[in-house]
Amino acid sequence: MLSKVAERLYWAARYLERVENTARLVGVYDKLLFDLPRDVNISWYSLVELNSATGPFEERYQVRSEHNVVKFMLADDTNPSSMLTALSMLRENIRTSRDVLPVESWEHINELYLYAQNNIRLGINRSQRHEFLDQIVCRCQMFFGMLSGTMSHDAPWQFVKLGRDLERADMTTRILDAGAAALQQANGDSSVNLRQVVWGNVLRSASAYMSYRRSVRLSVAGPDVAWYLLQDPNFPRSVAACLTQLKISAGKLPHSKALVDEVKEIDLERYQIETDADLGRDFRSYLNDLQIQICQLSNRIAQTWFPA
Amino acid sequence: MTMDWKAYDPNGYFDELIDAKGGVRPPARQLIQCLDSLPPEEIESRRQMAEATIQEMGVSFTVYTGEGTIDRAWPFDIIPRTISASQWRTTAAGLEQRLKALNLFINDLYHDQQILKDGIIPSEIILESKNFRPECVGISPPLNVWAHICGTDLVRDGDGEFYVLEDNLRVPSGVSYMLENRAITKRVLPELFEQDDILPVTDYCAQLFDMLKSLSPRDVRKPVIVVLTPGIFNSAYFEHTFLAQQMGVELVEGSDLVVDEKDCVYMRTISGLERVDVIYRRIDDLFLDPEVFEKDSVLGVPGLMRAWQKGKVALANAPGAGVADDKVVYAYVPEIIRYYLNEEPIIKNVETYLCDDPEQRAYVLENLDKLVVKPANESGGYGMLVGPHSTKKEQAQFAKLIQDNPRNYIAQPTLALSTAPTLVEQGRLEPRHLDLRPFILQGKETYVTTGGLTRVAMKKGSLVVNSSQGGGSKDTWIVASGEE
Known part of the structure; x- marks a missing residue:
C-alpha cells in the first residue's frame, strides 16, 4: 500500500472522528443549558480554551458569547479545528483516496458535507442545535459503519482504525476536560446536584451513560466518570480501550514495534482520582499531558509509515 | 409530456431521435x-433528481479560471441519445x-519509416511534428x-x-463520465x-485492466499496475481516481515512484519499495521524466524514460504515440489504413485542407468565413476559429497565424453537426448539437x-461541445430492440 494513501486514510479517519467529537463536545454544553438553573452561568469560552484555540478566536471575535463560541467551533473557516474545516479536510482526503475506498464512500461523504453546509444555521442557533448535532454524530457513525462493513480489513483499514482511535482518545480527554472546566467556572455553586448534572451530560455526550450505569453500577459521580472514560477496558470511547485498539491495529502492520512500545508507556493510572477535589486544575493539567503523549504517538505513526 | 414532434424543428440538421x-x-x-407518458412536472422532478444525484455522487470536473481552479458539477442532460445496435457494429x-x-503507422515511424520512404506521407510533416519524439526511435514496446x-x-x-473528427492518442479523457452518465x-x-433493450457499458474498466495486464514486461501472474496522475488540480482527476478505483489498482503521483540504478520502477509503500510493471499514465509526454523532457517538471519521475526504453516498465500510452494525433497526420489516415491494412476505411474522415499546401492554403484564406480552422496540436477546443460564428477581426488574426506558420493549421468545412432533443428552460425539449467520443483499447x-x-453544446445553435467551454453531456444508448 502506498505510504501517501496510508497517510490520507489515517487523516481522513482522524477528521471524521474530529467532526463527530466536535459535535459531541458542543453537545456537552448544549445539554447543560436544559438542565442548569438559570442563575448558574456556564462559560462557553471554556470550549475554545480546551481546544487550545484562544488565539484564532481572539483574532476573530471580541465577545465570548455562546453564539460566537458555537459559530467558531462549528462553522468558522478561520478555525483550523472547527467542525466544517474538519469536514472539508475529511472530504478532501476521501476525494484523494477514492481508489482504495468502497465506491459508496465518496457519495456518502458528499451527503454528510452537503447536510452540514446547508444546515449549519441550525447548529449555531439554539432552537434546533440538539437535532443538528445528533444528525452529525449519527451520519459520521453511519459513514464509519459503512467502511467497517464493506472495506476489506487489510492494511488500508488498519490506518483508518489508527486514525480513528488516536483522535478518539484525544477527543475523549477533551470531553472530560469540558466537564471539569464547566465545574471550575461555576465555582461557588458547585452543589452535588450541579456536579451530577455536568458529569451526567459528559457521559451522555460520549454516548456512555447507559453503559456506565450498567458496568460501574454506581450513581453518577465525577471520579467514577473520569475513571470510566479514561480507564474502562471495554467502553469503546475510553482512552484505555482506544489505546488497546491502537496496539492491535499497529500489530497488523509492518515495522510497528516502536509505536506499540510507546503506547505501552502511557500510564493511565499515574494520576490518582479519589474525590471530586481531584478533578480540578491538576486533573486538567494531567489531561493536557495525555494529549501531548497522544500527539507524540501520531508523530511516531508518521515517522514509521509516511516518511517524507 | 406529450410533445408535438412535428413542431420540433432541428432546422434542417440530422436529428438523432426524430426524422425530418x-x-x-x-x-x-x-x-x-x-x-x-410522463407529465411535465414529473420530467422536471427527474431533472432535479439527476442534479442532486450528480452532487451526491460528486461527479465533477475542474475548470481553470483567473482566480484558481473550481470544481464544477458535471453538466448533464437527462434525455438519452440513441443509436441502433446494427449501425454501432459497423462503426x-x-x-x-x-x-x-x-x-x-506509429511503430513504422519509430523504426524503418517505410511509409515515408514510399512517399505516402511527406517526411517533413512527420519530422517537423512537435509530437515526434526522437527519444522513441528504435524502441519496441510490448506487442x-x-x-x-x-x-x-x-x-x-x-x-x-x-x-471521424479527430483521434486522441495521448491521454484521452471522458470515459468515466460515460460510465457515470449511465x-x-x-x-x-x-x-x-x-x-428497452439497451446494451450495457459497464465492462470498460475490466477490459482496460486486462489490456494493461497484457503489457507487463515481467511474466508474473499478478503484475503491479498503477494509474499515474498529475494530481488533484488536473481537470480529469475525478476520472483518474475513478479508473484506479474501478480497476483496484493504486493511483500514484510522480513523487510516489522512484527508478533505481537498474532502471526498474518502484513505488513507495508502507513496507518499503514495491516493483511496478505497468503504468497507465495520465501525464503528457513532456512531463513524464525531468531527466529527458521538461527539466523542472515535478509531475514526472526521474529515470522513467530509461526504464521504459530498457523494457523494464510498460507505459500506456507509449511516449511518442501522439505523433499520430497531429491534425495534419489526421488528413492522411485514410491513406494510412489502405497502406498498412490494404483495406478501405470503414468510417470516413471529415474533408480537411492542409494549410501547408499552397493551393489548399489559398482556398482556406479565401474562405475563412465558412471554414473551421484548427491548430494541429491543441486539444480541448482551444485556439480554434469557427468561421461562420467569427468576426472579421478574428478572421484577420487567423489569416496571419496561418501565413506565419502554415504547418500548424488545418481547416475543415463547418459541419452540420447532428442534434438531439435536450431539456431546456421550462421543461421544453429543443434540438442541441452533439458529438460522440467512443474509446478504443x-x-x-x-x-x-x-x-x-456524448457531448452536447448546451447553448442554442452552438457547435462547441467541450466541457471546459460550456458543453454538457448525455447518456448514449446502443439499442438492440426490434433487431433480429
Missing part, C-alpha cells in the same frame, strides 16, 4: 413513448480498423502497440453518416431499462466501448 417528418426513429421509440469495426492502422487507449471523436453530418440515467429513468486484443461519451 417529425417521426420517431426506431431506436428511440420506447424512449419517446416513455417521455410522452465499432471502423474504429478498431483505424486504431490498428495507426499503431502500425508493438503504442496507442493502447484511444478516444476518437465522431460526428454525424447532415447525411446521417458518422465521420449510472445517473439508471437512477433517474429506471422504467426505461425495463422495457488495443493490447493483445482490441475493444470498443458500447457507444461512448
Whole structure:
C-alpha cells in the first residue's frame, strides 16, 4: 500500500472522528443549558480554551458569547479545528483516496458535507442545535459503519482504525476536560446536584451513560466518570480501550514495534482520582499531558509509515 | 409530456431521435413513448433528481479560471441519445480498423519509416511534428502497440453518416463520465431499462485492466499496475481516481515512484519499495521524466524514460504515440489504413485542407468565413476559429497565424453537426448539437466501448461541445430492440 494513501486514510479517519467529537463536545454544553438553573452561568469560552484555540478566536471575535463560541467551533473557516474545516479536510482526503475506498464512500461523504453546509444555521442557533448535532454524530457513525462493513480489513483499514482511535482518545480527554472546566467556572455553586448534572451530560455526550450505569453500577459521580472514560477496558470511547485498539491495529502492520512500545508507556493510572477535589486544575493539567503523549504517538505513526 | 414532434424543428440538421417528418426513429421509440407518458412536472422532478444525484455522487470536473481552479458539477442532460445496435457494429469495426492502422503507422515511424520512404506521407510533416519524439526511435514496446487507449471523436453530418473528427492518442479523457452518465440515467429513468433493450457499458474498466495486464514486461501472474496522475488540480482527476478505483489498482503521483540504478520502477509503500510493471499514465509526454523532457517538471519521475526504453516498465500510452494525433497526420489516415491494412476505411474522415499546401492554403484564406480552422496540436477546443460564428477581426488574426506558420493549421468545412432533443428552460425539449467520443483499447486484443461519451453544446445553435467551454453531456444508448 502506498505510504501517501496510508497517510490520507489515517487523516481522513482522524477528521471524521474530529467532526463527530466536535459535535459531541458542543453537545456537552448544549445539554447543560436544559438542565442548569438559570442563575448558574456556564462559560462557553471554556470550549475554545480546551481546544487550545484562544488565539484564532481572539483574532476573530471580541465577545465570548455562546453564539460566537458555537459559530467558531462549528462553522468558522478561520478555525483550523472547527467542525466544517474538519469536514472539508475529511472530504478532501476521501476525494484523494477514492481508489482504495468502497465506491459508496465518496457519495456518502458528499451527503454528510452537503447536510452540514446547508444546515449549519441550525447548529449555531439554539432552537434546533440538539437535532443538528445528533444528525452529525449519527451520519459520521453511519459513514464509519459503512467502511467497517464493506472495506476489506487489510492494511488500508488498519490506518483508518489508527486514525480513528488516536483522535478518539484525544477527543475523549477533551470531553472530560469540558466537564471539569464547566465545574471550575461555576465555582461557588458547585452543589452535588450541579456536579451530577455536568458529569451526567459528559457521559451522555460520549454516548456512555447507559453503559456506565450498567458496568460501574454506581450513581453518577465525577471520579467514577473520569475513571470510566479514561480507564474502562471495554467502553469503546475510553482512552484505555482506544489505546488497546491502537496496539492491535499497529500489530497488523509492518515495522510497528516502536509505536506499540510507546503506547505501552502511557500510564493511565499515574494520576490518582479519589474525590471530586481531584478533578480540578491538576486533573486538567494531567489531561493536557495525555494529549501531548497522544500527539507524540501520531508523530511516531508518521515517522514509521509516511516518511517524507 | 406529450410533445408535438412535428413542431420540433432541428432546422434542417440530422436529428438523432426524430426524422425530418417529425417521426420517431426506431431506436428511440420506447424512449419517446416513455417521455410522452410522463407529465411535465414529473420530467422536471427527474431533472432535479439527476442534479442532486450528480452532487451526491460528486461527479465533477475542474475548470481553470483567473482566480484558481473550481470544481464544477458535471453538466448533464437527462434525455438519452440513441443509436441502433446494427449501425454501432459497423462503426465499432471502423474504429478498431483505424486504431490498428495507426499503431502500425506509429511503430513504422519509430523504426524503418517505410511509409515515408514510399512517399505516402511527406517526411517533413512527420519530422517537423512537435509530437515526434526522437527519444522513441528504435524502441519496441510490448506487442508493438503504442496507442493502447484511444478516444476518437465522431460526428454525424447532415447525411446521417458518422465521420471521424479527430483521434486522441495521448491521454484521452471522458470515459468515466460515460460510465457515470449511465449510472445517473439508471437512477433517474429506471422504467426505461425495463422495457428497452439497451446494451450495457459497464465492462470498460475490466477490459482496460486486462489490456494493461497484457503489457507487463515481467511474466508474473499478478503484475503491479498503477494509474499515474498529475494530481488533484488536473481537470480529469475525478476520472483518474475513478479508473484506479474501478480497476483496484493504486493511483500514484510522480513523487510516489522512484527508478533505481537498474532502471526498474518502484513505488513507495508502507513496507518499503514495491516493483511496478505497468503504468497507465495520465501525464503528457513532456512531463513524464525531468531527466529527458521538461527539466523542472515535478509531475514526472526521474529515470522513467530509461526504464521504459530498457523494457523494464510498460507505459500506456507509449511516449511518442501522439505523433499520430497531429491534425495534419489526421488528413492522411485514410491513406494510412489502405497502406498498412490494404483495406478501405470503414468510417470516413471529415474533408480537411492542409494549410501547408499552397493551393489548399489559398482556398482556406479565401474562405475563412465558412471554414473551421484548427491548430494541429491543441486539444480541448482551444485556439480554434469557427468561421461562420467569427468576426472579421478574428478572421484577420487567423489569416496571419496561418501565413506565419502554415504547418500548424488545418481547416475543415463547418459541419452540420447532428442534434438531439435536450431539456431546456421550462421543461421544453429543443434540438442541441452533439458529438460522440467512443474509446478504443488495443493490447493483445482490441475493444470498443458500447457507444461512448456524448457531448452536447448546451447553448442554442452552438457547435462547441467541450466541457471546459460550456458543453454538457448525455447518456448514449446502443439499442438492440426490434433487431433480429
